[in-house]
Amino acid sequence: MQTLDQTVVKHHGKRALERCQSLAGISEMDGAILRQYLTPEHKRCNQLVAIWMEEAGMDTWQDEVGNQWGCLASDNPGAKRLVIGSHLDTVPNAGAFDGILGVLLAIELADIAHQQGINLPFHLDIVGFCDEEGTRFATTLIGSKALAGNFDPGWLDLTDVNGVSMSEALTAFGLSPEDVGNARLPKDDVFGYLEVHIEQGPVLEAADQALGVVSAIAGAKRAVIEFIGQSDHAGTTPMDMRKDTTVAAAELTIAIEQIAKQCQHNEVATVGYINAKPGVANVISGYSAVSLDARAQSDDDLELLLYKISRTAKAIASERQLELSWQWTHEAETVACDTKFQQQLLAACHANGEDSPVLTSGAGHDAMAIAPICPVGMLFIRSPGGISHHPAESVIPEDVEKALAVMYSAISSID
Ligand code: HGY
Numbered sequence: 326m327q328t329l330d331q332t333v334v335k336h337h338g339k340r341a342l343e344r345c346q347s348l349a350g351i352s353e354m355d356g357a358i359l360r361q362y363l364t365p366e367h368k369r370c371n372q373l374v375a376i377w378m379e380e381a382g383m384d385t386w387q388d389e390v391g392n393q394w395g396c397l398a399s400d401n402p403g404a405k406r407l408v409i410g411s412h413l414d415t416v417p418n419a420g421a422f423d424g425i426l427g428v429l430l431a432i433e434l435a436d437i438a439h440q441q442g443i444n445l446p447f448h449l450d451i452v453g454f455c456d457e458e459g460t461r462f463a464t465t466l467i468g469s470k471a472l473a474g475n476f477d478p479g480w481l482d483l484t485d486v487n488g489v490s491m492s493e494a495l496t497a498f499g500l501s502p503e504d505v506g507n508a509r510l511p512k513d514d515v516f517g518y519l520e521v522h523i524e525q526g527p528v529l530e531a532a533d534q535a536l537g538v539v540s541a542i543a544g545a546k547r548a549v550i551e552f553i554g555q556s557d558h559a560g561t562t563p564m565d566m567r568k569d570t571t572v573a574a575a576e577l578t579i580a581i582e583q584i585a586k587q588c589q590h591n592e593v594a595t596v597g598y599i600n601a602k603p604g605v606a607n608v609i610s611g612y613s614a615v616s617l618d619a620r621a622q623s624d625d626d627l628e629l630l631l632y633k634i635s636r637t638a639k640a641i642a643s644e645r646q647l648e649l650s651w652q653w654t655h656e657a658e659t660v661a662c663d664t665k666f667q668q669q670l671l672a673a674c675h676a677n678g679e680d681s682p683v684l685t686s687g688a689g690h691d692a693m694a695i696a697p698i699c700p701v702g703m704l705f706i707r708s709p710g711g712i713s714h715h716p717a718e719s720v721i722p723e724d725v726e727k728a729l730a731v732m733y734s735a736i737s738s739i740d
């Protein structure tokens with residue numbers, strides 16, 4: 326297992342962090358980071374990443390759903406492909422490293438191999454996924470699911486807050502909605518997928534560890550739970566004659582927190598928003614939508630959590646004589662990371678002087694969407710304060726350098 330010279334690690338680690346800040350400047354929001362799928366910012370980001378990939382000696386292309394690719398080809402034309410990547414899109418008011426750092430570290434790896442004239446036994450493919458967060462069209466892992474052949478054509482009709490459909494947005498971006506299925510990777514070509522990502526949680530910091538190897542990624546389901554009641558006058562409608570959906574939404578929100586807190590295996594459930602309509606002070610809301618993001622370390626735990634929440638939602642609707650409907654918007658099963666990749670990553674950590682732990686991921690990642698077509702592995706980088714999905718998201722430069730050194734050692738051990 327090869328290790329990198331410290332000066333090389335420092336140079337490339339530093340440049341990856343500088344480039345994170347360059348991409349942070351490509352944002353739809355003034356003074357904050359937001360980069361959504363199929364926007365001009367997505368296009369500008371892909372163009373800049375493509376330049377960096379080409380400087381690293383890679384052939385580049387953008388696929389049919391808007392993922393940005395680079396390939397450092399092996400001399401062996403019949404070689405298999407190792408894909409290393411993460412996502413280039415962000416949540417609103419994001420940090421500079423969630424997803425982004427994983428793509429840029431992969432490009433530094435390719436540049437090191439290119440500069441050293443290493444002939445890899447596999448084609449090194451790097452991918453910057455177009456939409457992991459699902460911020461614009463309320464469905465996530467679009468780019469990575471497309472690679473696995475799981476792009477749902479129904480997504481083309483999803484609309485953003487401005488009523489623009491994904492199909493229209495693809496066309497405006499210069500892509501053809503009818504071609505999105507072609508982004509699918511030929512299953513036999515790819516022998517594995519690796520992803521470096523910030524932990525986005527407190528575990529590595531609490532263990533005073535720079536890096537961690539991921540054993541499994543929590544399963545998740547997202548839904549919009551809708552209460553339908555009766556809009557009415559806020560001044561003339563007696564309290565016992567109301568079909569008030571905002572109160573029902575608030576009652577369910579509190580209940581969801583209580584249900585998750587009473588679970589025993591680190592289940593989590595989050596209401597990110599309540600959307601009441603018509604949403605004015607002097608009208609009782611006849612419609613309220615409650616977003617639900619539920620996660621667990623096993624599919625059985627997730628199903629039990631969702632059953633309890635569903636039962637409570639029904640009881641609230643019945644008690645308040647409201648209609649209830651669920652719109653499922655996302656589902657990702659719990660994914661186990663490949664044992665061999667875990668061993669190779671742990672060995673690479675040890676070869677670089679790190680006694681890194683193994684941990685599970687509460688956050689979802691593109692690796693879960695790739696898992697159906699090839700073995701996946703993930704390396705986590707410590708998140709100071711456990712902060713993420715927030716401008717205060719940060720990394721320790723020395724940890725980033727260690728991650729680069731470990732990834733170099735890991736891929737050098739792949740035959
Ligand atoms: O929500 C998640 O788990 C990921 O950050 N998209």
Ligand code: MN
Pocket residue numbers: 416423458714
């Ligand atoms: Mn994220």
Ligand code: MN
Pocket residue numbers: 412423424457522689690
């Ligand atoms: Mn992420």
